[in-house]
Amino acid sequence: MQRKRSRLDIVYDMLLTMSNKGGRIKPTHLMYKANLSHTQMKLYLDELIEKNLVEEQKAKKDERKTLLLTEKGFAFIQKFNQMKEFEKTFGI
């Protein structure tokens, strides 16, 4: 049985999903790809935007918004990967 994802794992999954899509994704796609409910998605997204890891972009007035992964977001993914590799190596 798979263990429950931690808060940090969910944040990482969201950012990685965005990164795999070239750093740009529709919110609905992100919700499905990161396996989140609507409430969870809103909660986490607000936090990511507040921490400048993700930006919202609206091209035209009537167009649906797109989410953009910031430089800080890309850097976070790298730091997280390094941390996981370090944990695996040291067995911590």
Add this chain to the structure above:
Amino acid sequence: MVYWLDFVYSPPGFYGKDIAIDILSAIVVLLIGIFSFRNFSIDRKNKKHLFLGSAFILLGLSFIAKILTNVLSHTETVLSSQMMIPLFGREIISSYSFIPAIGFLLYSLLTLFGFYIIYVLSSKDELSMNYVIIAYFILISTYFSRFTYFFVYITAFIFLFAIARRYFLQYKKNNYLNTMLLGISFSIITLSQFVFIFTSSDHGLYVLAEIVQLVGYLFLIYTFIMVLRNATKKKQA
């Protein structure tokens, strides 16, 4: 009362080079310590990052203590023989040896606690009274190192041997190359502590021990670089 430690310093031909080796070793452990603290800032729920970071910082501080001790000892030797003894007399100068002695005790204490924390983290043992007992033995080892310095190296050797063994056992389970590299790094550092034990009978062995130590810490930084490189590859994949 001031005890003069039977501490083997570098042979004259190796002055400076030993300090350079210790500076490099200090940089390696401090880098890993800082990296571990950074990891803790990302995942505050995993306290092991905090403990591992503290262990490596303690090792870094122990090297700084050793470097300062050696610098003082080398300076003292040169100054004592050339200027100080004719000026102030042998009695005043010999009491100056108190500073390197304190430096060596500090080095011993920090090294042993640093290795001990890594040893505990490499095991899956639960918290128990063993920790208090081992902390007591570390203090005892440090105390006796005032009379015979190699007590410290024997204790460090035992910790390091156990650490290396645990990383190899872990490698058998996870089959992860970086864990094996970590085991090799700690094995080489273990070997250096083993050579340090015998430096009282042959001062030339001090050079060998320092070189083995350098190889061990270079291997450790190589492992650390491999960890970072694997993370970058993962990102690209």
